[in-house]
Amino acid sequence: MYTEDVKQLFKSNNIKNTQQRHMVYSILKSKKQPITTEEIYKIISGKLEKPINLSTVYRILEVFTEKELILKSQIHINGKALYEINHREHRHHLICIKCNKIIPIKGCPLGEYEQILEKQTGYKIIEHNLEIKGICPKCQKR
Amino acid sequence: MYTEDVKQLFKSNNIKNTQQRHMVYSILKSKKQPITTEEIYKIISGKLEKPINLSTVYRILEVFTEKELILKSQIHINGKALYEINHREHRHHLICIKCNKIIPIKGCPLGEYEQILEKQTGYKIIEHNLEIKGICPKCQKR
């Protein structure tokens, strides 16, 4: 039932290996797009397994985010925060404004821009966040 | 008391010219960085003038956003949405992660990237949102 590598991952991050955490992690891992706390909660509740409490999901996501196993997006969709597995590679997303479908984008167009910006502004650049909005092929046809 | 050009702006957008709207607009116009509903509310309350109700501020910001006089940011800071005057030019911001100071950036590094992306993904690109995080010169010295 427990996947050995997830167990290891938790161990190396000093995260106690509970069923709930395992379930939440597996769901996040299986998703290619960021999802909300509520979605995770519903997926687990939908399965006939042991149910989970919504506040537990919130707490688990907090722990995962702290340990940087996952990323919490700054962008809120309909007032809800989004979470996704931390692929530990720089990534951006393309969101469909019609159906909210989100796909990851290959590569980052920012390049050396951050260094130029540091010189221009005096700020020490830490990171950036780029979200692109558009209409996906399906929604364009409608 | 009323600024004539704001009055005109409201008129041409079919927005009734009330004291409250005028106050909210003036505050937004005077700010170089995006601010929250609460901040606007506090600024008005702090003045000895006629106070305003928080829900009125929300409603005014909604109207202004609809009419595109202002922009509502997708990024939430501490769970709060941010608003800024619509300069009707493409703009990005640089946020200090220590003090939350926000400055606008000159120019956009995205260039023709959107067209490349359209070909790559099949999405019709509508807009993008870029937020860069760093540490401002003041906070670096501390």
Place this chain on the structure above:
DNA sequence: GTAACTGCAAACCTTTTGCAGCTTG
């Protein structure tokens, strides 16, 4: 066995809404 986690219920915080009374054009 003990420290840490979960479930539950209540609280919290931002934002929205219904309604009565007031303002603007």
Place this chain on the structure above:
DNA sequence: CAAGCTGCAAAAGGTTTGCAGTTAC
């Protein structure tokens, strides 16, 4: 005067928290 705002209070929706009981190590 009529349409549309505002204030107030209450509700809604997402997220957090205190506490008692349970689980992992």
